[in-house]
Amino acid sequence: MAKEKITMPQLGESVTEGTISSWLVKIGDQVNKYDPIAEVMTDKVNAEVPSSYTGKIVSLEADEGETLEVGALMCYIETEAAKTSKATEKESSTEEVKQETTSSEAADQSMKKRYSPAVLRMAQENDINLEQVNGTGRGGRITRKDLEKLLAEGNIPKSDSSKPAQPSDAEVTEIRATEPKSAPVPQPAVGDIEIPVAGVRKVIAQNMVRSKTEIPHAWMTVEVDVTDLVNYRNNIKDSFRKNEGFGLTFFAFFVKAVAQAIKEYPQLNSMWAGDKIIQKKDINLSIAVANDQELFVPVIQHADEKSIKGIAKDIYELAMKARSGKLTSADMQGGTFTVNNTGSFGSIHSMGVINYPQAAILQVEAIVKRPMIINGMFAARDMVNLSLSLDHRILDGLVCGNFLARVKEILENMNEQTTNVY
Amino acid sequence: MAVISYIQAVTSALREEMQRDEKVFVLGEDVGKKGGVFRATDGLFNEFGDYRVLDTPLAESAIAGVGIGAAMYGMRPVAEMQFADFIMPAVNQIISEAAKMRYRSNNDWNCPITIRAPYGGGVHGALYHSQSVESVFANQPGLKIVMPSTPYDVKGLLKAAIRDNDPVLFFEHKRAYRLLKGEVPDEDYVLPLGKADVKREGSDITIITYGLCVHFALQAAEKLAEEGISAHILDLRTVYPLDKEAIIEAAKKTGKVLLITEDNKEGSIIGEVAAIIAENCLFDLDAPIQRLAGPDVPSMPYAPTMEKYFMINPDKVEKAMRELAEY
Numbered sequence: 001m002a003k004e005k006i007t008m009p010q011l012g013e014s015v016t017e018g019t020i021s022s023w024l025v026k027i028g029d030q031v032n033k034y035d036p037i038a039e040v041m042t043d044k045v046n047a048e049v050p051s052s053y054t055g056k057i058v059s060l061e062a063d064e065g066e067t068l069e070v071g072a073l074m075c076y077i078e079t080e081a082a083k084t085s086k087a088t089e090k091e092s093s094t095e096e097v098k099q100e101t102t103s104s105e106a107a108d109q110s111m112k113k114r115y116s117p118a119v120l121r122m123a124q125e126n127d128i129n130l131e132q133v134n135g136t137g138r139g140g141r142i143t144r145k146d147l148e149k150l151l152a153e154g155n156i157p158k159s160d161s162s163k164p165a166q167p168s169d170a171e172v173t174e175i176r177a178t179e180p181k182s183a184p185v186p187q188p189a190v191g192d193i194e195i196p197v198a199g200v201r202k203v204i205a206q207n208m209v210r211s212k213t214e215i216p217h218a219w220m221t222v223e224v225d226v227t228d229l230v231n232y233r234n235n236i237k238d239s240f241r242k243n244e245g246f247g248l249t250f251f252a253f254f255v256k257a258v259a260q261a262i263k264e265y266p267q268l269n270s271m272w273a274g275d276k277i278i279q280k281k282d283i284n285l286s287i288a289v290a291n292d293q294e295l296f297v298p299v300i301q302h303a304d305e306k307s308i309k310g311i312a313k314d315i316y317e318l319a320m321k322a323r324s325g326k327l328t329s330a331d332m333q334g335g336t337f338t339v340n341n342t343g344s345f346g347s348i349h350s351m352g353v354i355n356y357p358q359a360a361i362l363q364v365e366a367i368v369k370r371p372m373i374i375n376g377m378f379a380a381r382d383m384v385n386l387s388l389s390l391d392h393r394i395l396d397g398l399v400c401g402n403f404l405a406r407v408k409e410i411l412e413n414m415n416e417q418t419t420n421v422y
Numbered sequence: 423m424a425v426i427s428y429i430q431a432v433t434s435a436l437r438e439e440m441q442r443d444e445k446v447f448v449l450g451e452d453v454g455k456k457g458g459v460f461r462a463t464d465g466l467f468n469e470f471g472d473y474r475v476l477d478t479p480l481a482e483s484a485i486a487g488v489g490i491g492a493a494m495y496g497m498r499p500v501a502e503m504q505f506a507d508f509i510m511p512a513v514n515q516i517i518s519e520a521a522k523m524r525y526r527s528n529n530d531w532n533c534p535i536t537i538r539a540p541y542g543g544g545v546h547g548a549l550y551h552s553q554s555v556e557s558v559f560a561n562q563p564g565l566k567i568v569m570p571s572t573p574y575d576v577k578g579l580l581k582a583a584i585r586d587n588d589p590v591l592f593f594e595h596k597r598a599y600r601l602l603k604g605e606v607p608d609e610d611y612v613l614p615l616g617k618a619d620v621k622r623e624g625s626d627i628t629i630i631t632y633g634l635c636v637h638f639a640l641q642a643a644e645k646l647a648e649e650g651i652s653a654h655i656l657d658l659r660t661v662y663p664l665d666k667e668a669i670i671e672a673a674k675k676t677g678k679v680l681l682i683t684e685d686n687k688e689g690s691i692i693g694e695v696a697a698i699i700a701e702n703c704l705f706d707l708d709a710p711i712q713r714l715a716g717p718d719v720p721s722m723p724y725a726p727t728m729e730k731y732f733m734i735n736p737d738k739v740e741k742a743m744r745e746l747a748e749y
Contacts, residue, residue, distance in 0.1 A: 118705060
């Protein structure tokens with residue numbers, strides 16, 4: 001046996017309610033399907049309401065004279081059970097399915113990094129690190145309400161862009177380009193190697209990002225004929241090694257030439273300090289030295305005051321320290337300009353990233369023997385490219401052009417007669 | 423305050439305006455002796471006589487045209503279209519004459535006509551008795567279109583429409599006529615045309631709609647409140663011109679907006695509402711603007727199952743609201 005509802009039927013267009021004028025049955029009566037059970041009065045018609053089932057009336061849920069909305073309960077009727085069990089079963093199974101889908105949704109984080117305009121705006125205005133916010137929206141989406149709640153609680157995960165202390169930070173921020181946005185992080189596949197970013201690698205990453213986002217880089221390259229220098233150095237390198245116990249590299253000559261030219265063009269020896277440019281008095285040249293994993297930029301202090309031999313000795317010692325991991329922080333402090341020996345890898349052209357907060361970096365490329373035209377005739381000459389990256393906030397093309405021309409001039413005039421390594 | 427039905431609010435507004443101003447008269451098919459097929463003008467013929475309650479031939483262009491002419495001569499006609507579906511023969515009169523009168527005559531003439539028409543489906547009326555026609559008129563500057571949702575709004579807005587010095591289309595949902603009841607003050611009052619009304623305050627999602635759908639949204643909101651979902655409901659009331667300020671404010675309030683109309687989805691009033699929100703609220707939006715509307719089929723079907731499929735109902739509204747709240 002099952003209990004069924006009989007509800008107020010719709011008795012015509014635009015009819016929304018009916019008044020029960022009289023019941024034609026009473027509790028306990030046996031009725032057949034389509035038997036009239038009540039008389040109902042509406043705005044438009046008076047009608048008899050038929051029973052939808054065969055069975056026994058168990059309760060009347062409205063009194064005579066009461067007005068019911070269409071669809072409202074009129075009475076209960078007890079019927080044979082078989083007809084209804086199916087419907088109930090179906091209902092409960094759909095409920096189960098519904099529950100399953102909800103639980104699988106809970107783990108879904110596919111919308112975690114889909115930010116709505118409102119969420120992005122609020123995150124920017126309040127400096128909220130969205131990576132650290134738990135979203136309650138579908139697929140883990142962070143909703144505007146989630147952020148409103150965070151702000152109301154005052155429990156705000158800040159974005160960790162703690163800026164290294166440096167002169168007049170406030171002004172720097174004004175000119176600083178927009179902070180790098182976090183792009184989707186690639187996920188490693190099976191067999192890939194994951195290398196944690198820590199130590200020197202992390203510092204390199206931070207410095208490079210800072211340099212490339214903050215400094216408006218510009219580039220220029222000059223070609224230098226160093227045939228005389230090559231001949232000179234090749235003539236003396238064996239005796240030098242014998243006397244001094246370390247090699248005489250070309251790089252030492254380049255560093256010497258740069259130090260000399262910087263003395264004449266001190267603008268290159270500058271640093272950006274927000275509302276001012278600081279021109280350094282000391283000429284301390286950073287050089288790039290790498291071991292297998294890491295890159296260091298130790299400093300040749302007072303390079304302008306040293307002989308070529310002195311510079312060569314510094315380079316030798318710093319390189320040895322770098323390779324054996326013995327560089328101290330004192331070795332790496334105070335650089336005012338960087339010279340990078342990219343030529344040692346055979347590179348003939350590159351665009352260096354400026355060693356923040358310096359104003360420029362010079363890439364010394366490989367010396368290559370090339371046919372050149374001199375006085376209308378071909379000649380085999382030793383050529384090298386010098387590539388300068390400059391901070392265009394501090395330096396302009398003119399001064400850098402003059403500087404490079406001066407370096408070129410010094411190098412092209414280095415030979416046995418003019419230059420002494422000691 | 424008396425509790426009266428939606429249609430009683432119509433009758434009551436008409437009666438009071440006719441009593442207040444003898445220039446007000448009604449005209450339409452069967453509005454006289456019969457009192458209108460929906461009984462909206464019930465009793466007016468006996469009270470005001472056949473000079474002020476005019477039975478007209480079955481010619482909608484004439485009902486509108488006569489009304490427009492009378493309005494230009496200083497009368498305040500209230501023309502009834504028996505069903506909004508039948509307004510089509512009068513469109514030329516309404517759009518080309520009534521809407522443009524003031525502009526065309528450089529303010530010398532105006533046309534204070536009110537045209538009432540029952541619209542909407544869910545009454546087994548099928549093709550010729552179920553349409554929503556507001557979007558036909560909703561890009562005609564010079565017209566106003568009012569579509570109230572409660573007896574209180576019906577009375578206050580119909581009075582305002584009659585007293586307005588320019589043409590107003592007043593669309594009444596025929597299913598709401600006897601379905602909706604509400605308290606209405608006994609004393610005279612008018613409500614401003616062109617102003618939307620917040621029908622429910624909430625903070626999770628914003629629903630912007632009008633007419634009978636306001637009622638559905640309120641029912642669904644009541645249910646969702648038990649689940650902790652708080653819905654903010656804005657009733658447009660005047661669908662043309664739109665109350666931009668109220669729309670923007672409501673959209674910004676939650677950033678999640680659901681727009682509802684019983685009309686076909688494409689080109690409906692809510693498309694314009696969506697555009698206003700898109701233009702003004704980008705940085706406050708937390709979800710794509712959602713539209714719940716009738717399907718893009720030519721008319722309301724007659725078969726009850728199909729009619730149910732076409733019509734907006736509280737279940738559909740509740741589902742759409744929950745989806746948006748969970749987004």
